[in-house]
Amino acid sequence: PYTTLFRSLLALLIAGLVAAATSLYPLVIKFSFDALGNGDLSLLWLVVVGIVAGTALRGGLLYLQMVQSQKVILEITNDVQRQAFSHLLKADYARLSRDAPGELVSRLTNDIAYLQSAAITVLSSSVRDVLTVVALVATMFFLDWQLSLVVLLVYPLAAWPIMKVGERLRKVARGTQVELGGMTAGLTESLSGARLIKSYRLEDYAERRTVGSFAEILRLRMKAVRARASLDPLLELLGGVAVAGVIGFAGFRIASGLQSIGDFTGFVTALLMASQPIRGLGNLNARVQEGLAAAERVFDLLDEAPRIVDRPGAGPLVIAAGRIAFEQVEFAYGGAQGPALRNFNLVVDGGSTVALVGRSGAGKSTVIN
Numbered sequence: 001p002y003t004t005l006f007r008s009l010l011a012l013l014i015a016g017l018v019a020a021a022t023s024l025y026p027l028v029i030k031f032s033f034d035a036l037g038n039g040d041l042s043l044l045w046l047v048v049v050g051i052v053a054g055t056a057l058r059g060g061l062l063y064l065q066m067v068q069s070q071k072v073i074l075e076i077t078n079d080v081q082r083q084a085f086s087h088l089l090k091a092d093y094a095r096l097s098r099d100a101p102g103e104l105v106s107r108l109t110n111d112i113a114y115l116q117s118a119a120i121t122v123l124s125s126s127v128r129d130v131l132t133v134v135a136l137v138a139t140m141f142f143l144d145w146q147l148s149l150v151v152l153l154v155y156p157l158a159a160w161p162i163m164k165v166g167e168r169l170r171k172v173a174r175g176t177q178v179e180l181g182g183m184t185a186g187l188t189e190s191l192s193g194a195r196l197i198k199s200y201r202l203e204d205y206a207e208r209r210t211v212g213s214f215a216e217i218l219r220l221r222m223k224a225v226r227a228r229a230s231l232d233p234l235l236e237l238l239g240g241v242a243v244a245g246v247i248g249f250a251g252f253r254i255a256s257g258l259q260s261i262g263d264f265t266g267f268v269t270a271l272l273m274a275s276q277p278i279r280g281l282g283n284l285n286a287r288v289q290e291g292l293a294a295a296e297r298v299f300d301l302l303d304e305a306p307r308i309v310d311r312p313g314a315g316p317l318v319i320a321a322g323r324i325a326f327e328q329v330e331f332a333y334g335g336a337q338g339p340a341l342r343n344f345n346l347v348v349d350g351g352s353t354v355a356l357v358g359r360s361g362a363g364k365s366t367v368i369n
Contacts, residue, residue, distance in 0.1 A: 007072045008123070014065040015128040021058040023135035025273060028054070030143065030266030069124035077116040084108055084301055092308035093369060094334060102185025107301055110180045111294040114173065118291020126284045129277035136274040143267045151271060169227050170289035176220040177294055183213040228286045322350025331366060340366045 028050060085108060088096065096104075140148040190197065190206045197206050247268075326346040332339040341363045348354050356364040 004072055004075060007068055011065055011069040011072060011123060012127060014061055014068060016131050018058060018061045018065060018128055019131035019135040021054060021061065022132050022273060023139045023270075024054060026136070026139050026143065026266040026270035029269045065128060066124055069127075070120055073116060073119045073123055077112055077119065080115070080298060080302075081108055081112050084112075084298060087302055087304075090306065091304075092306050094307065095304070097369075098334060100185035100189070102183075102188035103181040105188070106177070106181035106184040107297055110184070111177055111297050114177065114294035115291050115298060118287050118294070121284065121287045122291075125280055129280045129284075132277045133274050136270045136277075140267055140270045140274075143270070147267055165227050165230060165286060167289070169224055169286045170293050172220055172224045172227065173290035173293035174296070176217060176224065177297055179213065179217050179220060183210070183217060186210050186213055224286075224290070324348040326367075 088104060088108075137148065137152075140151065186209060190210060197203060324347070326344050329341055329344040330339050331341040331344075344363070344367070346354070346367070356367060358364055
């Protein structure tokens with residue numbers, strides 16, 4: 001836990017350094033244009049070297065931040081996967097037989113993959129984007145607080161549609177994950193029962209059932225794609241409105257002598273650099289909602305306590321002789337209308353062989369299980 005915490009803090013620190021390095025670009029641009037506007041070329045070489053060094057530093061920090069953050073998330077999701085599998089192994093047989101093996105496999109693979117993707121996006125991209133936007137906004141206020149207010153009046157308008165799209169995506173994501181579980185179960189049954197399918201010439205039936213599941217997953221995924229795609233045009237439009245407002249207001253101020261070309265160029269640079277992380281944050285809610293839907297399914301599994309447990313103070317099981325006895329046993333499957341076994345009695349002595357014979361559904365497999 002301490003190693004994971006240290007790596008998380010290190011990833012956050014590196015993300016802060018990336019944001020700080022990014023916020024320096026507009027200031028360098030302002031300095032460059034002011035110098036060129038005044039005809040002073042003596043420090044131009046310093047600007048060129050500074051830009052190259054800054055980009056190299058930012059690239060190195062981006063690499064370190066991506067590696068550290070993804071390592072943390074991969075370790076955490078691996079631990080969740082391990083705990084979920086261990087929890088299933090220790091569950092009672094009724095729980096294991098309630099869902100098809102493919103459905104349980106899907107929770108340990110597909111759902112974990114959704115959760116992992118969302119967590120990586122949050123830690124590796126969104127934290128960096130938030131810090132970058134904060135740093136660039138601070139730079140914008142430093143350059144021109146009045147133009148900054150023009151921008152801040154525009155972008156908050158996107159909050160409501162982003163939330164509505166996120167709610168829709170969470171429902172779609174949960175339906176997709178349920179359907180993926182059913183598809184995985186169907187594929188497992190079809191491939192493991194290939195001999196039976198071929199014996200009874202059920203190839204067409206198995207194909208129709210699986211192809212139908214593929215089509216439903218495609219429909220749900222396209223629904224999510226359309227929901228996510230609707231965010232980019234909105235953010236693009238708001239970005240255009242913000243830039244147009246800035247150019248119009250800045251043009252008036254430059255003509256009035258209240259602002260220099262360097263101030264304006266540096267401000268627009270900061271605004272354009274902030275547009276990409278802002279767009280990333282706009283799409284973040286969609287990814288987070290998909291991850292939350294997967295997390296609900298995974299933690300529903302982890303939080304489900306076994307229904308059959310040892311009585312408090314129970315001693316260890318000691319087998320003194322090879323003898324099995326059923327006395328007035330009754331058993332019912334969860335959700336069934338009636339018991340599968342009723343008043344069942346059987347004694348099997350050690351070393352003997354007993355055959356269970358009966359019609360289909362009489363309870364033979366239930367006794368063995």
